Amino acid sequence: MHKNEHVQYILLAEFDIDKGANLKHQYPTETGTDEHILSELMLPDGAHLRSEDWTIFCLNQFTPEADRDIEQVKPDPENPLLYVLNLVRTKHDATARRGARVKAMAICTRHQYLHIYKPILLLAMEKYFNNPSLEILESLYEAVNSMDLSRMPKFTWHERQILRASDNRTMFEEMFMDENRSTQNVNTLAEDSYEHSNNTLRRGTYIDLASGHVREKISALSKDRHFYETKVEYDGIKLPIKIPLTLNAEEVGDFSIIKLINTFSPQNSYGSPNPHHPHLDSPGPYTHPIILLLNALLTQKRIIFLGYGHPSGEVANYVLAACALGSGCGTVLKGFTERAFPYTNLTSVDDLLKCPGFIAGVTNPTYEEHTSWWDVLCNISTGKITVSENIQLTTGRKQSIALTEDIHSIGRVSNLTASIYTRPGDSSYDERKGDSDTEFMNEVLASIQAHYGETSVRAKFQDYVFRFVRLAALYEEQVYGQTNIAWSSKDVSILGYGPVFQDEVTKQRELNANAQRVEGWRQTISYKYYERDFNHWKQHSCIKNLDVYSQVSKLKKLKQMSDQEVASIYEAFLNNIITHRQMIEVSHLKNNEQSLICLQNSKTDKVKKKVSLFFTSTSRWFIATWHRPISFQSSHPKTGS
Numbered sequence: 001m002h003k004n005e006h007v008q009y010i011l012l013a014e015f016d017i018d019k020g021a022n023l024k025h026q027y028p029t030e031t032g033t034d035e036h037i038l039s040e041l042m043l044p045d046g047a048h049l050r051s052e053d054w055t056i057f058c059l060n061q062f063t064p065e066a067d068r069d070i071e072q073v074k075p076d077p078e079n080p081l082l083y084v085l086n087l088v089r090t091k092h093d094a095t096a097r098r099g100a101r102v103k104a105m106a107i108c109t110r111h112q113y114l115h116i117y118k119p120i121l122l123l124a125m126e127k128y129f130n131n132p133s134l135e136i137l138e139s140l141y142e143a144v145n146s147m148d149l150s151r152m153p154k155f156t157w158h159e160r161q162i163l164r165a166s167d168n169r170t171m172f173e174e175m176f177m178d179e180n181r182s183t184q185n186v187n188t189l190a191e192d193s194y195e196h197s198n199n200t201l202r203r204g205t206y207i208d209l210a211s212g213h214v215r216e217k218i219s220a221l222s223k224d225r226h227f228y229e230t231k232v233e234y235d236g237i238k239l240p241i242k243i244p245l246t247l248n249a250e251e252v253g254d255f256s257i258i259k260l261i262n263t264f265s266p267q268n269s270y271g272s273p274n275p276h277h278p279h280l281d282s283p284g285p286y287t288h289p290i291i292l293l294l295n296a297l298l299t300q301k302r303i304i305f306l307g308y309g310h311p312s313g314e315v316a317n318y319v320l321a322a323c324a325l326g327s328g329c330g331t332v333l334k335g336f337t338e339r340a341f342p343y344t345n346l347t348s349v350d351d352l353l354k355c356p357g358f359i360a361g362v363t364n365p366t367y368e369e370h371t372s373w374w375d376v377l378c379n380i381s382t383g384k385i386t387v388s389e390n391i392q393l394t395t396g397r398k399q400s401i402a403l404t405e406d407i408h409s410i411g412r413v414s415n416l417t418a419s420i421y422t423r424p425g426d427s428s429y430d431e432r433k434g435d436s437d438t439e440f441m442n443e444v445l446a447s448i449q450a451h452y453g454e455t456s457v458r459a460k461f462q463d464y465v466f467r468f469v470r471l472a473a474l475y476e477e478q479v480y481g482q483t484n485i486a487w488s489s490k491d492v493s494i495l496g497y498g499p500v501f502q503d504e505v506t507k508q509r510e511l512n513a514n515a516q517r518v519e520g521w522r523q524t525i526s527y528k529y530y531e532r533d534f535n536h537w538k539q540h541s542c543i544k545n546l547d548v549y550s551q552v553s554k555l556k557k558l559k560q561m562s563d564q565e566v567a568s569i570y571e572a573f574l575n576n577i578i579t580h581r582q583m584i585e586v587s588h589l590k591n592n593e594q595s596l597i598c599l600q601n602s603k604t605d606k607v608k609k610k611v612s613l614f615f616t617s618t619s620r621w622f623i624a625t626w627h628r629p630i631s632f633q634s635s636h637p638k639t640g641s
Contacts, residue, residue, distance in 0.1 A: 054313030181355030248330025297326025299520030300357030
């Protein structure tokens, strides 16, 4: 297997009346996966009932055990995780037995953006129906691997977040200059500036006011730089391809988190009662289903998405959306897609059950009956999320004396705990409306109803999961005396660190509400990954001794800050955010820009001076780097930090 190949394998399966699902071709070599399993995955249940269906599944999945050292257990580089995009076609044919021919063709790739191959897969499938031969697979393999990505920009993590948060279509235009030069020379003067017939400007030109020359417009500026445009030539047809440049890890395909939320959000404001589990219903037994699903993902529960009668491709997209949801859209946690089975069936149930905390999509209703196979089942048809009665109960969490005393010393916390375990209609139920999870989901649903886009909604869950992780670190400090997943007092000597709260009551209430799911998350694979990744990031971060996110959160959330504290924060920014890399590292915090800019209205001259210096410095850097002034207009509604 060559690392530079875009596509590693092309597969072809067909349904045989006598043999059933049959894997006919694997090109250029065998995948190493059992042929019977491959053929069953490529020809999903009920595929013959539809003229076309798309299936997604994975090969070479590797899941380390949560109780083993992540550094010691690594996947085989010769067999990387592959995403499989599979097209199933049913053609009615009077000459065929049972009157139809059912075939499936699949592309196996390491690319997360596997959906870009849909157009060429459709063409190849049509050719194969007309001429069923191995040469069709060979020509397809050569075509997709000839796709030129040599000029595609390679963004850093922070640059990708900046681009993702921006609506500017020409952001990072300078990183596409090789492409621009390949299409035209931007400095070429028009040979004939004016049409001699009418002495008017020729279409497609403009006057450069600096030089007075008439120049050609740069067509590349009209391109959306959130994508890289290339092409694949197949069978004499040049197919345009747009590769998304803003995908994070754990984001695979073209799923929709908004669709996931709409499907599993009840019409009423509260959820459905489920068997109580401390990891899942942190706000109470009527936890919103999306929060329950998110808690199940964070605490590595076995999750099934059932779509009886639905296309397998639709079911797969729900699974992929859930993976993104739990990971904070790939910006916070990892380890979800390696446990994902976007589509699976009864043939693979034994392998499925061996995977801890799997996230699987199925169309066979038999899974719903076997409640011992899963912990949480999401029924796409009914929009209901069910917790299995056989779900394993957890042992009580360790709790320090200090935390226990802090919690019980605040009467409002105990009152809240009592109120959240009441049914809707009770007088105390209204008190629960103030809990942070309920407020968060109300905000998300309001944004969707206001037609905010997919990127905006994903940003909300990114912030939510990041805040949960920071809260988990604070919990570990209080309960266990130390943490390896956040800044500590040894690392940060300026202005403090960690999550920000309005007051001590809110802090202890959130710690108490999150304690059980924090304990659940601490036992998971994603926790181990985050612990490793945070330590790596801390060693290589350009900004030392300053928790920027915490300071931005203060500016955004705390309304009663003294002018001295505000001035100290901006002074810390000026002293610690100087270089290009440091600017890049903080620029992706775009959701917080409006909260920063509003502080310029402070009445104290000292604060005004510090704020003015910071924004002058930042604006100069933006202009020097991207040749445009900084914009402080956030494209996302206000979110919690």
